[in-house]
Amino acid sequence: MKLHEFAAAPNARRVAIFLAEKGIEIETVQVDLRAGEHKSPEYTAFNPLQDVPALELDDGSCLNQVNAICHYLDEIYPDNPLYGRTPLERAQAESWNHFVQMNGLMAVAEAFRNSTPGFKDRALAGPHQYAQIPELATRGLTRLNDFFADMNTHFASNEFVLGDYFSVVDITGFMTTDFAGWVKVSIPEDYTHLQRWFDQMSARPSIKG
Numbered sequence: 001m002k003l004h005e006f007a008a009a010p011n012a013r014r015v016a017i018f019l020a021e022k023g024i025e026i027e028t029v030q031v032d033l034r035a036g037e038h039k040s041p042e043y044t045a046f047n048p049l050q051d052v053p054a055l056e057l058d059d060g061s062c063l064n065q066v067n068a069i070c071h072y073l074d075e076i077y078p079d080n081p082l083y084g085r086t087p088l089e090r091a092q093a094e095s096w097n098h099f100v101q102m103n104g105l106m107a108v109a110e111a112f113r114n115s116t117p118g119f120k121d122r123a124l125a126g127p128h129q130y131a132q133i134p135e136l137a138t139r140g141l142t143r144l145n146d147f148f149a150d151m152n153t154h155f156a157s158n159e160f161v162l163g164d165y166f167s168v169v170d171i172t173g174f175m176t177t178d179f180a181g182w183v184k185v186s187i188p189e190d191y192t193h194l195q196r197w198f199d200q201m202s203a204r205p206s207i208k209g
Contacts, residue, residue: 001026002056003069004047006033010105010179011066015053017171018070020206024077029056039127050127067097070168082168089162096161096169104147104176111140111183144185147176148194155193159200174201 003019003026005012019026031037031052038050047054047062054064055072063069074083084090113119114137123130151173154161161169177187177198187195201207 001058002029003027003053004029004031004043004056005053006031006038009033009052010175011051012053013178014066014171014175015069017174017206018073018082018168021082021166021171021204022073022077022080024073026055044127048127051125074168082166082171084162084167085165089165089167092162093167093169096167097172100147100161100169100172100176103143103150105172105179107140107143107147108176108179108183108185109140111137111144111185112179114140115183141183141185144180144183148180148187148191151197152191152194155197160197170197170201174198174207 003015005015005028007013007016007028007030031043033052037043038047038052044050046056047064049064051064053066053069054062055069057063063072071083074081082093084093113123113125114132114134119132121129121131123132123136158164160166161173177194180186187198
């Protein structure tokens with residue numbers, strides 16, 4: 001297998017942290033998004049969605065989208081499961097991962113891609129062109145602030161997103177909080193529970209690198 005990625009991108013970092021937590025080593029191939037390599041004919045033939053990361057399987061086929069890649073790796077490398085150890089935890093991981101992605105990660109992406117000049121006509125990732133909508137950038141910031149408030153309340157009584165169990169959702173949540181810096185939003189000073197969790201995550205070897 002080979003992992004096609006752009007190391008600086010939040011989604012690539014999500015997979016990199018996941019691999020480190022699992023102790024999995026996979027050959028990586030850098031795809032320079034700034035140079036437009038993801039839109040080259042060669043990369044498009046491999047991955048028509050023109051996104052990263054993308055996992056190249058041994059038969060040459062492409063598996064893309066962070067959750068699909070990580071879920072697949074969690075299945076074939078079952079030690080230290082990060083998508084849940086029981087049927088209930090697996091369901092909770094799916095539910096919370098969806099919540100964090102929709103209300104946190106997508107809120108940041110909405111704000112960033114609709115306000116950054118370099119993403120003109122590329123407000124959504126993929127092969128199609130979509131114009132920026134400034135109102136969506138404003139809404140994304142509002143949604144992000146609400147997400148931070150919700151997670152601060154949650155961490156008042158939970159060590160990790162799923163109680164005392166470190167899971168893939170903590171990786172998604174960490175990268176969401178880190179990615180917020182790209183739109184100049186940081187954890188409010190009075191959100192001490194969220195800050196405690198973020199500091200704890202930042203100290204993990206998989207993240208400190």
